[in-house]
Amino acid sequence: MSNPDLYGVLGRFEHPDALLEAIAELRKAGHSRLEAFSPYPVEGLSRALGERSRWLTVAALVGALLTALATYGMIWYSAVIDYPYVVGGKPLHSWPPFLLLAFVLAILAAVLVALVGMLMGNRLPRLYHPAFNVAAFSRASDDGFFILIRLERNPEDVERLRRRLDDLHALDIQEVPA
Amino acid sequence: MSRSVLILVLGLALGLCLIGGFFDPQGLAQAWLAAWLTLGFLSLGTMALLMVHGLTGGAWGNESKHLWKALAAATPLLALALLPLLLFLGGLFPWMAPAETLPEVVRHKQFYLNAPFFIGRTLFYLTAWCLLAWWLVRPSPARRWHAPGLILWALTVTFFSYDWIMSLEPRFYSDIFGIERMVFGVGGAMALGLALGAKPLRSGVRLDLANLWLATLLGWAFVNFAQLIIIWSGNMPDEILWYLQRGAGAWGWVGRASVLLFLVIPFAMLLPTQAKRRAGWLRAAALITLTGYLLHSQWLIWPSLPATAWAWLLTPAAVVALVAFCLLGLGASHRQALFAPARQASQGADEATLSVRQEVRHENP
Incomplete structure (x- = not known):
């Protein structure tokens, strides 16, 4: 039984292409509540996330x-x-x-x-985000490309999400407290 | 279009011009001038594009170069076609009249506007353009000449516009006229290139070209409006008369329609990003712009000329004759670049990757 006040699951990638690929895979598997973080603008990222402006x-x-x-x-x-x-x-x-x-x-x-x-x-300016509680997240402004899967209602999804990110070769997979 | 068809078309159009010229030589000279000024700036505009690309590089030019080169290659032919007009200066330019009949303003300009100096200047412009064109259509023009070439181009086009367009009405003067002509020519040339060869380009290249073209059209709007508002605010008789002639009667409507077609409609069409990637859409916008280009060129020239009915009738024949002459003189390979650009574009892309590789090698030995 996982913690009910969990914001989501965070995974790190070394390369922007891996990030884009993982997003495409996750979206294909039906995950829509995705957030991505990168140290510099990645071409095609907003399209991969399905953001249309x-x-x-x-x-x-x-x-x-x-x-x-x-x-x-x-x-x-x-x-x-x-x-x-x-x-x-x-x-x-x-x-x-x-x-x-x-x-x-x-x-x-x-x-x-x-x-x-x-x-x-973009819901800016926003001074606080739950991902800031994870120490490894500071690499998002250095060399880390992060995916955050926000949790749906169902709390027992967490283990499956971690495995899922592991299958996609994400590193530093962590739960993000709300 | 085969060679024999072109020869036939050229023969017919030239024949018509000569028959008209027999009855009204001055009308023929006016028609030839209007046709030349309409077409010549398209060819001149492509030279600026090639030189800008030589300075900046970029995929937009690497893959569309064949179009601009084919159009720029027509410059020496056009230069040749302008020479006969040097015999008819008296029928075209009011400042050729005896000095005592001219208004005082124009008499003060005669140290510049006189036949020998005018002919000498024209020969200089034409020679400079021929050299630039021959250099630019070479497979790989030397890099260091692009910047001086652009400066030479800008100066010659400016003074050519002063001499051959502005001095048709020798009392009129506008500083910005040369820049307006340059941007107008480049905008029209890009429209011609996109109308002929947008299809085989990659969609990213189409987007880049469309954005550059949009910027050129906006640049023209800026320069043209600047000229209007300066002359309108000053309201000096010598200058505002030029606009009053062009705002009166039918010419006023031609002017409005030309701005609508050359600028407003294509501007609105080029706003959505996705549409700029579509070849058919770009071609439609380019054709509308070209229509506006044709109208605006006539609007600029004809109100200055004491035109006869013959001049009006002969202008289409002169345009056809000039186009056929240029196409004939360009040769089969350039004609193919313009009218069957698919093969050329893929060649261009290959060459482009090659040149990028060479550049990369050059920078990281």
């Missing part, structure tokens, strides 16, 4: 377009309706400079939406 780009685009519209509307309102004042003989509705400001703020909005959305999607 299509909404982020769409959100950035929508944010940019809305901001552009709102900016243009605001300048148009202030220059044409609220305080009509002829400058340099130009028409009140002078679209070239309006467009410039709308563009600049649209880019700013796209960047901010993408940044905030990325942080929210």
Whole structure:
């Protein structure tokens, strides 16, 4: 009988390819609650984990377009309706400079939406994670490539998960307390 | 396209041009100029791509090089096709008129805009481009010349644009005109290359090329808008007239349509990453851009010319004649690179791996 307040099982790999392979195997076997940690970005890792972030780009685009519209509307309102004042003989509705400001703020909005959305999607900033309780985990910022399988409801899975990681040649297999 | 078909097409188109030229030589010169300026910048643009790739390297160029080389190889032929126009300068450029009939602004520019200096400059540009093109289409151009080559290219294209496009309206002046022409040419050239040869490339290479192309289109938007807003804010008669002519009547709509086709639609099409990997999608975007390229080139040139009906009728014939002439002169292997690029691409990939290996060996002896 395993400890009921267990967060998951952690295994270390020496090489990013082994990590990707293990993730593919685990996902094939039906494990979906996986987390991966690596010292540097591994190409294809988020795809292997089944993470898809299509909404982020769409959100950035929508944010940019809305901001552009709102900016243009605001300048148009202030220059044409609220305080009509002829400058340099130009028409009140002078679209070239309006467009410039709308563009600049649209880019700013796209960047901010993408940044905030990325942080929210990754549940950042997060100062604590149960894996920090495992001493060997510090190698995740040095040379270790880790997989963490979060436990499902069933507590007696733990032994099977450890064997499973062992079959995949993981090292330092450990249980992570919650 | 076989050789005999090309000869037939060239003969027919040239025949049409000559018949038109018999009735209206000035119209023929204008049509030939418009056709040359439309096509010439495509070939010039590919030279910049080849030299940028020579400086940076990268799979995008290793595997698409055959396309750019085939297009750049047309430069000497185009240079040859520009020479006859040197006989018709009087019918094209207003500053050739007697000095006392010219406005004062233009009279001050005559130390630069006069026939002997103009012809000498043109011959210099054409010679420089021929040398660059011959050097670039060699199997492996020497590395150290890419940076000086790009500088020479940028200067010659800038002054060529001042001379042959901007001086059609000698009162008009814009600093940024040369850069606008360069970026426009590179954007159009990439569209032509992608329209012809996107299919056999690897999807990762297609993505890289599409991103570079998108950046080029955005660069053009930036430069072109900068020119517009500077001239619009200054509102000086000599400069704003150029835009007023191009905003009036039908030309205004041609200009809007060309920006929509050259920039806005392809920009929206190139936003999703997955779509940039698909050859059919890229080809569609490239064809739309090329349509915009054609329209924008006409929008730039024709409002400056006192065009006759003959000039209008002869322009398509001149374009066909120039294309057929270039294709004939390019030879079978370059034609194959453009129109049946599958075999060439796989060869290119082989060569690319070879050159990467050589580079690796060079760096780790």
